[in-house]
Amino acid sequence: MKHQTFDHSNFHQICDELARQDSDFKRVIEQYGYPPLWNRKPSFATLIHIILEQQVSLASAKAAFLKLQEKIGHITAEKLLQLTDEELRGCYFSRQKAVYARALATAVINKEIIIEELHLLADDEIRISLKKIKGIGDWTADVFLMMVLNRCDFFAPGDIALMKSVREVKQLSSDVLKDEIIALTEKWKPYRTVASYLLWHAYLSKRNISQ
Known part of the structure; x- marks a missing residue:
């Protein structure tokens, strides 16, 4: 069965597509560069x-x-x-x-x-x-x-850093609910995972944290 994934051949292209759709992602790339293509061995x-x-x-x-x-x-x-x-x-x-x-x-x-x-x-x-x-x-x-597995279209609402980064990058107030943030991610389909990489990258870069 074929599943939609990303790798070095299309990762920057997907980042660029997200940046065209969303000026906040464009700003992340301009400020911090492309995110690393985080990938771990399935083991x-x-x-x-x-x-x-x-x-x-x-x-x-x-x-x-x-x-x-x-x-x-x-x-x-x-x-x-x-x-x-x-x-x-x-x-x-x-x-x-x-x-x-x-x-x-x-x-x-x-x-x-x-x-x-x-x-x-x-x-x-x-x-x-x-x-x-x-x-x-x-x-x-x-x-x-x-x-x-680098599947393309996932978002992890249980990830504290990711949720915090959405609030920071999108300049949302602290009283914006989790469900509202999840709804906001719908417009990043079918590349919500790559959008998350951009958000994680912004979070880590802003704090000078190495992965």
């Missing part, structure tokens, strides 16, 4: 990294991920399940994220999910497959679809 390690990014800073999540890598080398489901609670705490995993990581590892070992084959599925099927696993909700599924 167990990548999903662990995304779980670690839930509700914490990118720097904190990266520190935990690198500590885990230092502890076990190549991150696999089998190796992770061999770690004790204490060893996971030593890798900066909270108790909750240790539970989530083990749930994912167990699902991978039992072949309840084959991460490397998710790209073959339709968007909704991917979301359903991922959300069957404890600790994976809409935000994690959105990030996987957007940043790992």
